Amino acid sequence: MEKYNVSVISGVNEVETLEFEKKSPVGRQVLVKVEYCAICTLEQRVFSGVMKRYPFAGGHEISGIIESAGDDVTSVKPGDKVAVRMLNSCGECYYCKSGHENQCVVSFKASVHEGLLGPGGFSEYMLLDAINVYKMAEDVDLAHAALAEPLACCVHSINNAQINLGDDVVVVGVGIMGAFHIQLAKLKGARVIACEIDEGRLEVARKMGADILINSGKEDAVARVKELTDGRGADAVFCTVASTSLASDSIEMTGKLGRAVMYTSFHPDNPVEISVNKIHSSEMIITGAVNPKMSDFLIASRLISNKTIDLSELISETVSLGSISKGFKTALKPDSYRVLVTGK
Ligand SMILES: [Zn+2]
Ligand SMILES: [Zn+2]
The missing domain is CATH 3.90.180.10 (Medium-chain alcohol dehydrogenases, catalytic domain)
Incomplete structure (x- = not known):
């Protein structure tokens, strides 16, 4: 046999x-x-x-x-x-x-x-x-x-963030998942701000279509995002790095009615402090994204087949x-x- x-x-x-x-x-x-x-x-x-x-x-x-x-x-x-x-x-x-x-x-x-x-x-x-x-x-x-599988995970995440045309979207971390988020957010019509400490990865972010690059090792990313959005904060923020302090920053840079998506899993899973009053008054949504649905996978397979994603x-x-x-x-x-x- x-x-x-x-x-x-x-x-x-x-x-x-x-x-x-x-x-x-x-x-x-x-x-x-x-x-x-x-x-x-x-x-x-x-x-x-x-x-x-x-x-x-x-x-x-x-x-x-x-x-x-x-x-x-x-x-x-x-x-x-x-x-x-x-x-x-x-x-x-x-x-x-x-x-x-x-x-x-x-x-x-x-x-x-x-x-x-x-x-x-x-x-x-x-x-x-x-x-x-x-x-x-x-x-x-x-x-x-x-x-297709990792892209489908990001399609699911992007859908959870309900991005509208012209939104300001921050992608924290430019590993492969960050790179996918940048491309997908661009397809949704957002202005994309990429935060990353590695210059090489910031260059990848630029190639993926990010509009603004922040080297968060050199400047205060939260302050810079606030400045870029006239003090409002971003409409959607994706945390793709397994660091709870970056998760905290991601929530901090999210504006009123904004969506903060904890895309990655965190190991170790250290708790972060958040202001529940900020959530109350801003009506922001903190959510996650875990595993693609069949429909997300179908979309990812089409995006690759059609060569929409690089x-x-x-x-x-x-x-x-x-x-x-x-x-x-x-x-x-x-x-x-x-x-x-x-x-x-
Ligand atoms: Zn995977
Ligand atoms: Zn089941």
Whole structure:
């Protein structure tokens, strides 16, 4: 019988390759030949030992080609390029039924490779339900299609901020998520202010279309945002950096009726002090953004297929499945954008 390889994080700074039996899709299943899978923060945290859960089959930012499809699949056929949404939702719980499947109470329990915990994108093949694949344009670069998942997370975040034409939007941090937020906020018709301490990343922000750059290591970002908005503060602020002091600054620079979005998760989760009177009197909204809904993923897949979003600056390196450790090391460097692993 035919076998395929899966790369698994087996301990702190350790990976191993496991073999699994290749199966044929039945019913509504598809067999995807993985082309690219990007290394996300979750996998970096497991590899470096910040989150200890071993063995862990990481990899949830995936693109590939349909190799074969079950008889009941209607949306894709062999040879189609696809992006994969690995966040499974049960369809049964309160949140799934109310159209908020990203808040599903049982999500992320997926086990694609028999008996292995984790989404399992660092592999040569994946047997998936067709509901989880999104058909991409024929001429799409599959390296770009692998970034549909992180882009979809940002689409969800942008939607939560309810941006209007002409709004002043601040993006705190210009990692890949900040870069996506800048591009999406521009598409929504906002004036975008990017805050970042790294000059190289500020240059990326400029390329992504940011109108105003603030080096928050050199100037007081809160004061500068207030000055740029005639003292009002911004209409929407996205905190994409896992620093609770920046979360606090993000709330501080949000104006009346503004929306502050805690895009990132925070480790450690230190509490911040906020003025509840400011929230009372300004009617500001403090919200978050966690995981994309199916509709967000569909939008992201279209934005990439249509080449509306520029992804070329955001891929730092591509490594083979066999040299994934090297990829993790690059991904953990603070100046890296996404590192892709090829399923070849
Ligand atoms: Zn991700
Ligand atoms: Zn559910």
